[in-house]
Amino acid sequence: MIPHQIIAEMEVHLQNCLPEEGCGILAGIGNQVLRWFPITNIYHNPVRYRMDAQEQLNAFLEIEKQNWQLLAIVHSHPAGPPYPSDTDIAEAYYPESAYIIYAPINQDWLMSGYRIQDGLVKRITIISPE
Ligand SMILES: [Zn+2]
Numbered sequence: 001m002i003p004h005q006i007i008a009e010m011e012v013h014l015q016n017c018l019p020e021e022g023c024g025i026l027a028g029i030g031n032q033v034l035r036w037f038p039i040t041n042i043y044h045n046p047v048r049y050r051m052d053a054q055e056q057l058n059a060f061l062e063i064e065k066q067n068w069q070l071l072a073i074v075h076s077h078p079a080g081p082p083y084p085s086d087t088d089i090a091e092a093y094y095p096e097s098a099y100i101i102y103a104p105i106n107q108d109w110l111m112s113g114y115r116i117q118d119g120l121v122k123r124i125t126i127i128s129p130e
Contacts, residue, residue: 002026002033002128011109013038014076014102021049023075025059026100027068031127034068041075048087049075072098072113072126080104082112084121092116098124 006026013036014022023041028034037059040052063070073094077085082103084092092099095117102109113126 001031002126004128006033006036007111007128009036009038010074010102014109017041017076017078019046019078020044021046021076021078022102023049023051023073025051025056025063025070026072026074026098027059027063027066028071029068031071033071035062035066037062046078047085070094070097072100074100074102076102076109078104082110084114084116089116089119089121098126100126 010024013024016022021041024036024038026033026036039055039059041049042052043050060070080103082101084099084101088099099114099116101112101114103112104110111126113124115122115124
């Protein structure tokens, strides 16, 4: 479950990163997302991303301090498609985390969720309140 407020924060960040891919981390407890950490894409590239290592570490330390869990790795595909690229699959280092990909659809963002484990991609449902 991702609260409206956090969805809004994510979309603002991804929008501000355009035309580059944007990225970040969702943390919380169980299925409940409690915090969005926007992370700088150090590649500043429209088709690749890599999280700034220091910002990612700071997010992980805060998650640990709060006793939260890493719930999702989020990034955008400004030119689509809304599913993981071969690179995303090869670089999916957190099998316990969900992977969320944002891609534009019409004037809006489409959010898709996946599990990526051992090179296999499985679609999952991401719930946000109506
Ligand atoms: Zn990607």
